[in-house]
Amino acid sequence: MTNKINQIQQYLTDNSLNAAFLTSTDNIYFTTGFRSNPHERWLAVFIPLSGEATLICPGMEEPEARHSGWKGHIIGYSDTENPIALLQQELENKNSKISTLAVETSHLTIDRLTVLKKSFGEFSVQSIDAALNDMRLIKTEEELVLLRKAAELADYAIDVGCKELAEGKTELDILAAVEYELKRKGVTEMAFSTMVLTGKNGASPHGTPGLSKVQKGDLVLFDLGVVYEGYCSDITRTVAFGDITDEQKKIYDTVLAAQQKALEMVKPGVKASELDKAARQVIEDAGFGDFFPHRLGHGLGINVHEYPSITSENDLELKEGMTFTIEPGIYVPNVAGVRIEDDVLVTGDGYETLTTFPKTLQTF
Amino acid sequence: MTNKINQIQQYLTDNSLNAAFLTSTDNIYFTTGFRSNPHERWLAVFIPLSGEATLICPGMEEPEARHSGWKGHIIGYSDTENPIALLQQELENKNSKISTLAVETSHLTIDRLTVLKKSFGEFSVQSIDAALNDMRLIKTEEELVLLRKAAELADYAIDVGCKELAEGKTELDILAAVEYELKRKGVTEMAFSTMVLTGKNGASPHGTPGLSKVQKGDLVLFDLGVVYEGYCSDITRTVAFGDITDEQKKIYDTVLAAQQKALEMVKPGVKASELDKAARQVIEDAGFGDFFPHRLGHGLGINVHEYPSITSENDLELKEGMTFTIEPGIYVPNVAGVRIEDDVLVTGDGYETLTTFPKTLQTF
Structure with a gap:
């Protein structure tokens, strides 16, 4: 120090x-x-x-x-x-x-x-x-060890949540199980209030989990992060519970394509704004431009939301060792909400995602 | 509004x-x-x-x-x-x-x-x-309904925690079970990071729960609160796991006497400072004056720590409808920590504790 x-x-x-x-x-x-x-x-x-x-x-x-x-x-x-x-x-x-x-x-x-x-x-x-x-801004090797560990625990938490999905369970039931298992692994603090939102509730980007029950045909959105020795993770995954409609599938595929597009652009020298614009373009091209109401991502480290902000207006150039989230989302009221978020590290010639839970649509 | x-x-x-x-x-x-x-x-x-x-x-x-x-x-x-x-x-x-x-x-x-x-x-x-x-400062009937409900859930949480006590369980195991059960009751937010501290760990007033295991002869300190529709509770109970020593017992009895002394003084017109001084005197008289390093309590409402502060220097006069905590503690390094905390409402002619979990030493 x-x-x-x-x-x-x-x-x-x-x-x-x-x-x-x-x-x-x-x-x-x-x-x-x-x-x-x-x-x-x-x-x-x-x-x-x-x-x-x-x-x-x-x-x-x-x-x-x-x-x-x-x-x-x-x-x-x-x-x-x-x-x-x-x-x-x-x-x-x-x-x-x-x-x-x-x-x-x-x-x-x-x-x-x-x-x-x-x-x-x-x-x-x-x-x-x-x-x-x-x-x-530029994380040291020591800091990356902690960020990787925090991301690994976030992946684990998503896995727990998915295995808990069952008809009749409420959002809070599933949330309770996720945080219970994390505490059993020694996690003493979440990076923010864990979100488990099912069905139409997912269409609110900042919704609050409650007593809504998971039903067949729902998309279920998990957004959570843990604090590991003072360093945060932040992951979002949206998974299907039972069969979903073509419209839900289209929304999911669009968000995934937008995230993939932005991820593939990450390397030193690229501007933060270019990532946001590229992901936003994919969503607009698919006709969902009105339903992506937030920035693409935010810096991640000691604080779960730290510098830099990944917006269409931030022309900061990426550098090796920066860590931030990439988290496009589409929220169609009364239909569904989908967000996919990874914690991203800028490497010498590209990127690495610290969070690794699968992103091809998972069905339970 | x-x-x-x-x-x-x-x-x-x-x-x-x-x-x-x-x-x-x-x-x-x-x-x-x-x-x-x-x-x-x-x-x-x-x-x-x-x-x-x-x-x-x-x-x-x-x-x-x-x-x-x-x-x-x-x-x-x-x-x-x-x-x-x-x-x-x-x-x-x-x-x-x-x-x-x-x-x-x-x-x-x-x-x-x-x-x-x-x-x-x-x-x-x-x-x-x-x-x-x-x-x-003065809570309305509508606010008191929420504070009472928050306090009731805090009582419930202490009860869950006590029933979880078992040899080999860690502080985090017990904490996990407490918060799990609260979520199952619809609680979406804790008022602050829940504390479960066992044995010598309890001697730190702001300790962090971890992987220490509950052992026979420990005093176990729970400090927690829930948020119910935006209103907070904050309770501390210290309980015995198995037989404790005379010294531990003396510390417990002193804290309880100090809390009781302050509680009995609560009524409109009494100064906040008088409560702190009275409780502190009990602790000093018992020879533990050096081991009570914090104020007696704090206001409670939308914020878990709000106006007024119950210190030896705050001469604010109590009024009917005020709500605050009374939480004396004694922390003897390498021996034990005991704190007993209730949420207190000033009534027309005295007081009511919103938290009601028993305070005579509970042994598990």
Whole structure:
């Protein structure tokens, strides 16, 4: 982790900044190795231009922070202490004064900025978000090990879900079985709320699983991801339960063709926007252009939705080591919803999908 | 929901503000009835001084927003549209200009404030957080129905967990069974990551369940909560698996006495701080003062940790209809951790606990 703190200190030097103050759980994990949900409490890492960084966390979490490998300084505070005042006290003792501070402007709230200014005095704010996005963009071999493991568990979860399909079972019954088996494998956290949507429910891209029962002739959509040592997977598969209609089949085949089209284009130098446009074209050509209401995909790593966004407007060029999802979908109200999503790694000359559950239409 | 929009409009009038712009999922649910996790996308409700409020949500979630009962205007946007620019266009068409805007300063980020200013032009910002906290502080009968149901499901979950206790089972095995049974009852969301901690693991107030096995002589700590139609429960029970030592028993009895002491003081007019101090005194008197490192409790409602905080420094007077947790704990490293937590409603002349699982030491 020291390496990342050093990288940020180099950024501070290059940009004539005094210090960085990071507050998102993602970037705290990325830079310190400590991962925790602070709810409304303060969790932050203060990185001065030089010297040791300070992790600020609830005092009762100090043992976990140490256990996670953080060797730097820690300010552990109680529920009646102001951790920022404690930090300011330490800065004063060192005669340090903050005049320019790099913060995560995409995360820091107005209230927290006010608290910082109350302790530190006036300072100018600069966003460090783009720099952190860049640092996180190309995954290291160590990170890929975790992403692969997270993807493998997602594949397993889809397999469990498919085997659970049976007439009379509800979406929640199947979801319960999937997450039960994942926990039995040691998974302590899902990357987001698992979706199991059957029949017409699948036509809502952000639907909520409930007590609808699986019926013969349904397409069943699974969208889920696990967190493995802080790294996420995100897979969607749509499978048939019994015989489906020609219309359902056409929708499925179109989504699959769109996904395949985008996948085959992935290699260093191609623009993110080209992927979105190509997949969208396949869907438009098949007459379903009005039923693909979201972007093609999103970056994937510590956060399940991270930089970069794969949209028709993002002209970022792909580079080896980037990881993101490709997930076209067609949602025809009252007919069916189909989405197929893989986690994709850009390789030296193409791509690899980290998720590998079969995509030829599976029937159960 | 119109009622709440009207209340906010009255607040705007009283405070000479042009409009409110709410962005937290909690307050959007509270004011519109629509509950959704937008991840990094915009989800907001714009409330002008008079006239109709506007819900801003991803276009693909418009059907769910309608289904949730929101009858006001909706701006549904695509992944390549700027929803704030769309809102500004509508304001321009009505010749509306924002010069003073109430926002959730505890939620709105620096980046989002910048986006708002880019579209609306310069305006002065006022925090609406305290007013919203006050609106949410006293629960209505309708809200209490949901909180009671959430608490009932939490009681059920503890019961399931206790029945699962068996030698050789891991924390995650037991956790998996608890959440499985909850899903089978229709629970789609936990209020936070469920904790099942056995033996010495319980001595970490924010520990993470893992592959540790339950052993005879362990105290097992369950901390969990469910979300029922948007309202949360939060219960902690610590139970014995087999015979425990006198020291473990003393810790348990002390926590129970501290909780009972605070509970019995609950009635309108008592200060929140008095509860914390009274419970803390019991723990200090028993010689465990160094091992109770957190506040006594927190408000509970749409958010599992909401206003007010029950600390030694919060002199807020309790009122009928307030709901919060009372959860003293003692965590002795390498010995045991015990926490006992109930969801408490302030009644006209005292209190009622919404969670009711037995607190006399249960042995399995």
